[in-house]
Amino acid sequence: MTPLASLVREPIDSLAVIRAVSTPANGAVLLFLGAVRQVNDGRDVTGIDYAAYEAMAQRELEAIVDEAVAAFGTADVAVVHRLGALAVEEVSVAIAVGHPHRDTAYALSRWVIEALKRRVPIWKREHYTDGTREWVDPTGHVGAGAPT
Amino acid sequence: MCVYDANAHMTITLLLFASYADALGASALTVELPRDSTVGDVLTAIRSRRGADRLPPSPLVAVNQRYAALSRVVQEGDEVAIIPPVAGG
Numbered sequence: 001m002t003p004l005a006s007l008v009r010e011p012i013d014s015l016a017v018i019r020a021v022s023t024p025a026n027g028a029v030l031l032f033l034g035a036v037r038q039v040n041d042g043r044d045v046t047g048i049d050y051a052a053y054e055a056m057a058q059r060e061l062e063a064i065v066d067e068a069v070a071a072f073g074t075a076d077v078a079v080v081h082r083l084g085a086l087a088v089e090e091v092s093v094a095i096a097v098g099h100p101h102r103d104t105a106y107a108l109s110r111w112v113i114e115a116l117k118r119r120v121p122i123w124k125r126e127h128y129t130d131g132t133r134e135w136v137d138p139t140g141h142v143g144a145g146a147p148t
Numbered sequence: 149m150c151v152y153d154a155n156a157h158m159t160i161t162l163l164l165f166a167s168y169a170d171a172l173g174a175s176a177l178t179v180e181l182p183r184d185s186t187v188g189d190v191l192t193a194i195r196s197r198r199g200a201d202r203l204p205p206s207p208l209v210a211v212n213q214r215y216a217a218l219s220r221v222v223q224e225g226d227e228v229a230i231i232p233p234v235a236g237g
Contacts, residue, residue: 138235
């Protein structure tokens with residue numbers, strides 16, 4: 001299979017992502033789904049807007065997949081990230097990997113999500129039950145947009 | 149004698165996203181700079197704008213869709229972006 005990296009605005013078709021990495025050689029196929037959770041840092045979330053620097057995000061996703069393919073010895077890596085307005089429980093990211101053996105598949109899946117969170121220029125603005133909304137800063141620094 | 153030479157200057161487009169776009173009230177800014185300026189010079193040029201005080205001292209930056217150092221020299225037509233802390237996934 002050709003490695004897959006894409007940004008989408010519609011709901012992610014998880015089964016299609018799995019199919020992209022399923023081959024006769026792969027004894028292990030893993031699917032990781034990231035979903036919008038209802039409570040974050042103690043605040044009640046009603047939904048999240050995902051935004052991206054789309055051209056660069058696409059390029060970084062492809063680079064991550066290429067690096068994963070080179071490092072883990074399988075071409076069967078697929079990652080799809082959704083952008084736009086998502087409700088609680090909706091899937092924001094799907095990562096599927098296939099490998100002959102599970103140990104490598106688990107390591108590879110973890111490697112891809114960690115690289116994505118570290119590098120891909122995607123941002124999320126949480127909406128809260130009190131009507132406020134805020135860009136999430138995972139570094140925890142008080143930055144632009146944070147209340148002072 | 150100092151003569152203004154248009155060729156010694158260049159126009160750079162600076163892209164802003166998410167919290168940084170909110171802070172500056174724009175998703176793109178146009179900056180005029182001397183040739184051989186760096187990304188750091190681009191940031192310095194916008195520091196006087198309203199809301200720029202909400203940017204960190206050394207934000208992540210990208211040139212032509214790749215992460216770059218603040219010391220990176222930019223050229224006419226380069227796409228320069230300031231990258232807020234990423235939060236994908």
